[in-house]
Amino acid sequence: MDHRMRINAVRRSTTAVVALAAAVALTACSADTSTTSDASTASDGAAAEPGPRVVVSYAGGLRVLDAETLADVADFTSEDYTRLNAAGDGRHVMVTTSAGFQVLDTAAGTADTPELTDTVFPAEKPGHVVHHAGRTVLYADGTSDTTILDTAALGTTDGMPETETVPGTEAHHGVSVVLSDGTLLTTVGNADGRTGIEARSENGDVVASSDRCPGIHGEGTAQDERVVFGCENGALVYDRGEVTKLDAPDQPYGRMGNAYVSETSPLVVGDYKDDPDAEGLLLDRVTVVDTEAKTLDVVDLPAGVEYTWRGVTRGPNDLAYLIGTDGAVHVFDPTTRTVTASYPVIGEWDGPARYQDAHPGISVMGDTAYVTEPATNTVHALDLTTGDVVATATLDVTPNEFVAVAG
Numbered sequence: 001m002d003h004r005m006r007i008n009a010v011r012r013s014t015t016a017v018v019a020l021a022a023a024v025a026l027t028a029c030s031a032d033t034s035t036t037s038d039a040s041t042a043s044d045g046a047a048a049e050p051g052p053r054v055v056v057s058y059a060g061g062l063r064v065l066d067a068e069t070l071a072d073v074a075d076f077t078s079e080d081y082t083r084l085n086a087a088g089d090g091r092h093v094m095v096t097t098s099a100g101f102q103v104l105d106t107a108a109g110t111a112d113t114p115e116l117t118d119t120v121f122p123a124e125k126p127g128h129v130v131h132h133a134g135r136t137v138l139y140a141d142g143t144s145d146t147t148i149l150d151t152a153a154l155g156t157t158d159g160m161p162e163t164e165t166v167p168g169t170e171a172h173h174g175v176s177v178v179l180s181d182g183t184l185l186t187t188v189g190n191a192d193g194r195t196g197i198e199a200r201s202e203n204g205d206v207v208a209s210s211d212r213c214p215g216i217h218g219e220g221t222a223q224d225e226r227v228v229f230g231c232e233n234g235a236l237v238y239d240r241g242e243v244t245k246l247d248a249p250d251q252p253y254g255r256m257g258n259a260y261v262s263e264t265s266p267l268v269v270g271d272y273k274d275d276p277d278a279e280g281l282l283l284d285r286v287t288v289v290d291t292e293a294k295t296l297d298v299v300d301l302p303a304g305v306e307y308t309w310r311g312v313t314r315g316p317n318d319l320a321y322l323i324g325t326d327g328a329v330h331v332f333d334p335t336t337r338t339v340t341a342s343y344p345v346i347g348e349w350d351g352p353a354r355y356q357d358a359h360p361g362i363s364v365m366g367d368t369a370y371v372t373e374p375a376t377n378t379v380h381a382l383d384l385t386t387g388d389v390v391a392t393a394t395l396d397v398t399p400n401e402f403v404a405v406a407g
Helices: 003-011 014-030
Strands: 053-058 061-066 072-077 083-086 092-096 100-105 115-122 126-132 135-140 146-150 164-166 176-178 184-190 193-200 206-210 217-221 227-231 234-239 242-247 267-272 285-290 295-300 312-314 320-323 328-333 338-344 362-365 368-373 378-383 388-394 402-405
Touching: 053 083, 083 126, 083 402, 092 126, 092 402, 100 126, 126 176, 126 217, 135 176, 193 234, 206 242, 227 267, 234 285, 242 295, 267 312, 312 362, 320 362, 362 402, 368 402
Parallel strands: none
Antiparallel strands: 053 061, 053 402, 061 072, 083 092, 092 100, 100 115, 126 135, 135 146, 146 164, 176 184, 184 193, 193 206, 217 227, 227 234, 234 242, 267 285, 285 295, 312 320, 320 328, 328 338, 362 368, 368 378, 378 388
């Protein structure tokens, strides 16, 4: 069965997918992945008020906080280690569990209590979640299948929304994104490694490709739907049917593994590692990819400032915001390639031994940056217009991954 026939077959089998998802959800319950509400009300005993939320994962659970006050809103039992990704609608969060992608409804914008729902998109080794152009795309590393759904359906469908699954060919740790015209960009690789991308039309035809991206990892969609992917020796840029390879200044190894983007800027900020044998996960340089000019620059951070993949995000004015090992949030302007401001927030910290280990991270929503400090079990809210810490919450758990959703 060719690629187009397989896609059409999957489109005709929505009912089967729904049934399978329900079965997996039941399995998740027996595996101590709670899909029933252990939700608490706000800490003062009042009903949860509508508004933005911050969702924090910890060993064995998930905590939902009010984004303004950082007060507890709800708590759920989950697995020892889960990953969190915004679903793209400002309300739902995809919780990565052993069963697949489980939907957490933060109830942002309603007066309802948050709910860890029974909706689970089954996936073998669930990996990246990407949202763009009204679609949420889920990637399963164990099969390389890509599951696509309309993002808005998460809030309008009672239970499992309709999905389309594009079957993978060879399993690998990958990622996919769907553009507004239906073009599917997906990574290519196998158990031995990853090499590049394919761009496929809506009917499954390969319209562009590149195999010049060893160790491809991460993606980001910038202004005018130019998409960047990181490579161990630079980056790829997809632009209107053409793929351009950008070489890193350090060869044969100059790795960009994560892309931090704004869809209103052509400039992409990426992490950067130039020593494949370096111990630890701390980095002290960043990349700036100009997706319009097709250039890649590497910028040194100020002395004493290091970060991890969890410590960079984009925010107001298309700037990048980085939580450094010195405990400050550093404002990085990708246009001038300079740090323009630094705001002390937390104490100095050391890098983690493993990427799963709890360590500081940053998430931006509007003009507020949220920073976790696992060493003190705290979450901080930083006003980016003034540089002031406007709220701090001390938790009874150690925060690991987290995400802010706008409501």
